[in-house]
Amino acid sequence: MKMSELLQQAVEQKLLRALDAQFAMMIASDEQPAVMLAAALVSHDAGEGHVCIPLSRLAPEFCFAGRQPDFAAQLFALVDLKSGWREALLASPAVSEYDGATPLKLIGERLYLNRMWQNEQSIAQFFVQENCAIALNEAQVTSVLNQLFEPMAETDWQKVAAAVALTRRISVISGGPGTGKTTTVAKLLAALVQLNDAKPLRIQLAAPTGKAAARLTESLGSALRRLPLDDAQKASLPNDACTLHRLLGAQPNSQRLRYHAGNPLHLDVLVVDEASMVDLPMMAKLINALPPQARVIFLGDRDQLASVEAGAVLGDICHYVTCGYSAERATELSQLTGYALPAGESNQASSLRDGLCLLQKSYRFDAHSGIGQLAYAVNASDVKRAKSVFSEGFSDITKQPLRETEDYALMIADAVEGYRPYLELIHQQAEPAATLEAFGCYQMLCALRDGPFGVSGLNSRIEQALIQKRLIERPNQATSRWYNGRPIMISRNDSSLGLFNGDIGIALDKGEGLRVWFPMPDGTIKSVQPSRLPGHDTAYAMTVHKSQGSEFEHAALVLPNQYTAVVTRELVYTAITRARNKLSLYVDDRVFEKAIVTKTERRSGLMESFS
Numbered sequence: 001m002k003m004s005e006l007l008q009q010a011v012e013q014k015l016l017r018a019l020d021a022q023f024a025m026m027i028a029s030d031e032q033p034a035v036m037l038a039a040a041l042v043s044h045d046a047g048e049g050h051v052c053i054p055l056s057r058l059a060p061e062f063c064f065a066g067r068q069p070d071f072a073a074q075l076f077a078l079v080d081l082k083s084g085w086r087e088a089l090l091a092s093p094a095v096s097e098y099d100g101a102t103p104l105k106l107i108g109e110r111l112y113l114n115r116m117w118q119n120e121q122s123i124a125q126f127f128v129q130e131n132c133a134i135a136l137n138e139a140q141v142t143s144v145l146n147q148l149f150e151p152m153a154e155t156d157w158q159k160v161a162a163a164v165a166l167t168r169r170i171s172v173i174s175g176g177p178g179t180g181k182t183t184t185v186a187k188l189l190a191a192l193v194q195l196n197d198a199k200p201l202r203i204q205l206a207a208p209t210g211k212a213a214a215r216l217t218e219s220l221g222s223a224l225r226r227l228p229l230d231d232a233q234k235a236s237l238p239n240d241a242c243t244l245h246r247l248l249g250a251q252p253n254s255q256r257l258r259y260h261a262g263n264p265l266h267l268d269v270l271v272v273d274e275a276s277m278v279d280l281p282m283m284a285k286l287i288n289a290l291p292p293q294a295r296v297i298f299l300g301d302r303d304q305l306a307s308v309e310a311g312a313v314l315g316d317i318c319h320y321v322t323c324g325y326s327a328e329r330a331t332e333l334s335q336l337t338g339y340a341l342p343a344g345e346s347n348q349a350s351s352l353r354d355g356l357c358l359l360q361k362s363y364r365f366d367a368h369s370g371i372g373q374l375a376y377a378v379n380a381s382d383v384k385r386a387k388s389v390f391s392e393g394f395s396d397i398t399k400q401p402l403r404e405t406e407d408y409a410l411m412i413a414d415a416v417e418g419y420r421p422y423l424e425l426i427h428q429q430a431e432p433a434a435t436l437e438a439f440g441c442y443q444m445l446c447a448l449r450d451g452p453f454g455v456s457g458l459n460s461r462i463e464q465a466l467i468q469k470r471l472i473e474r475p476n477q478a479t480s481r482w483y484n485g486r487p488i489m490i491s492r493n494d495s496s497l498g499l500f501n502g503d504i505g506i507a508l509d510k511g512e513g514l515r516v517w518f519p520m521p522d523g524t525i526k527s528v529q530p531s532r533l534p535g536h537d538t539a540y541a542m543t544v545h546k547s548q549g550s551e552f553e554h555a556a557l558v559l560p561n562q563y564t565a566v567v568t569r570e571l572v573y574t575a576i577t578r579a580r581n582k583l584s585l586y587v588d589d590r591v592f593e594k595a596i597v598t599k600t601e602r603r604s605g606l607m608e609s610f611s
């Protein structure tokens with residue numbers, strides 16, 4: 001059998017996407033089975049979030065994550081490698097090393113799709129070569145920082161982070177929930193405004209999703225209001241954040257962006273929140289659209305799940321955050337903040353390291369918070385500690401088993417109670433704003449899309465239970481999924497409507513028939529006819545991936561009762577940290593424990609490019 005026929009079979013068995021096989025057949029003929037197979041696998045891996053594939057993983061045991069080993073062996077049996085992968089690949093006109101505009105790039109021992117390599121290169125260059133120091137009057141900076149930050153006995157890392165960002169063109173502040181990222185950026189912006197009194201700065205705020213942008217608008221707004229600034233200074237601070245798509249000028253029905261290298265953004269300072277959600281292609285587009293002198297401050301939590309699309313840019317950058325500052329930088333920051341900062345021993349990637357800061361003290365979760373303790377234990381992959389957190393009687397976390405059918409029924413009954421206050425508001429015909437706020441109080445999160453433990457199964461079971469309890473009405477027509485109160489989540493961007501992947505809306509009849517109401521990042525609410533909506537799903541249950549950038553008073557996490565590879569430490573940590581005041585876990589202990597010792601792997605060459 002030929003390679004092209006086997007790849008078609010792989011598509012039929014859902015081991016590859018049709019796109020992967022088509023790409024491979026475009027790149028190589030059946031006379032070059034090695035190149036064809038490598039092209040299919042690098043494309044497949046890009047779809048799984050990996051930026052490249054190391055040549056060492058071009059082997060049957062790594063193929064299709066170990067599913068179908070016999071089929072993988074059959075594929076590799078067709079590949080006759082006389083002198084190894086490198087030679088076989090470079091013999092093809094479709095593959096080149098550093099120079100050459102070929103569809104595939106072989107860089108060292110890593111094989112890339114060309115556009116992934118280009119993106120990775122521009123990101124590495126941006127963070128390393130363009131990350132220049134910004135010279136400011138040291139006495140002025142010290143005085144402004146001292147005015148904004150109270151003196152502390154131990155090192156105030158928020159003050160250090162502000163000093164880092166004031167004196168570098170590009171900075172990254174990473175920290176878990178409640179560690180003061182927003183508070184720090186508010187003070188940093190206040191400092192920038194005070195230090196640039198002569199010329200008003202053009203400051204913009206952005207986040208990857210509408211929900212995250214709305215949260216940034218609210219939290220930064222309230223942090224800024226608490227700061228001692230005069231009216232003129234306040235006027236130069238931004239009032240709201242937008243999505244990255246909107247910032248870059250995404251156009252309806254087009255891949256083209258209004259802002260790019262030829263038409264850069266009009267701004268002096270950009271703050272990007274929830275940077276862990278920014279994937280490699282989006283980061284490359286953002287960098288491309290920045291004017292040469294603009295400052296950029298990225299905020300995020302390096303321990304959260306990586307972006308849905310390829311790459312783990314924040315994670316790769318923050319790999320260097322624990323290496324410490326270069327000696328020169330440590331001295332500079334010590335002088336600016338008044339705290340003794342020892343230099344790190346590493347010589348690697350110092351221009352990148354000198355723009356990073358990690359905030360570790362949480363002001364939201366204290367020692368009495370089970371959520372905080374559990375998040376800490378999971379992040380440290382500490383199974384023993386995680387187990388003991390459940391036995392210490394914290395009132396904000398519960399864990400229930402998911403073994404029997406009754407366990408599942410109890411979990412659905414809990415979800416009904418979780419959504420009851422919101423559905424009661426619908427019966428009372430409350431305003432859309434209040435209804436949307438009430439919906440944000442409880443959220444069921446899961447790891448999978450399909451099956452009884454995934455979005456589709458949970459949504460339909462919860463809807464059935466809500467109909468039984470008469471909390472919602474069955475849709476009028478058998479073909480319709482719409483009813484008063486149906487919560488939905490957008491799954492495809494539509495810039496003409498201003499709706500983006502992850503936005504949540506609620507169907508309400510306010511006298512004009514059912515319309516779906518959405519909160520906008522600027523605090524307004526807009527409604528859209530259901531028939532005009534882009535792709536969407538019911539939102540009683542959503543994946544943890546989609547919940548990134550959102551927080552809920554009460555979050556409930558459901559893991560499948562059998563372990564699958566997507567259930568990782570980062571997924572569990574992200575889910576736990578979505579909960580503000582209460583967390584319910586519905587998990588099988590073995591699955592939970594395996595998850596927290598399994599780290600998400602994202603293959604890329606970014607970390608190496610920094611060094």
Ligand SMILES: Nc1ncnc2c1ncn2[C@@H]1O[C@H](COP(=O)(O)OP(=O)(O)OP(=O)(O)O)[C@@H](O)[C@H]1O
Pocket residue numbers: 158175176177178179180181182183184219363364
């Ligand atoms: N240095 C501090 N001293 C006392 N309270 C603080 C300090 N820094 C932050 N806080 C408080 O802790 C809470 C969380 O702070 P903030 O919103 O800045 O954190 P964050 O890291 O941005 O959180 P999130 O991850 O939710 O976006 C806020 O109520 C804030 O007022």
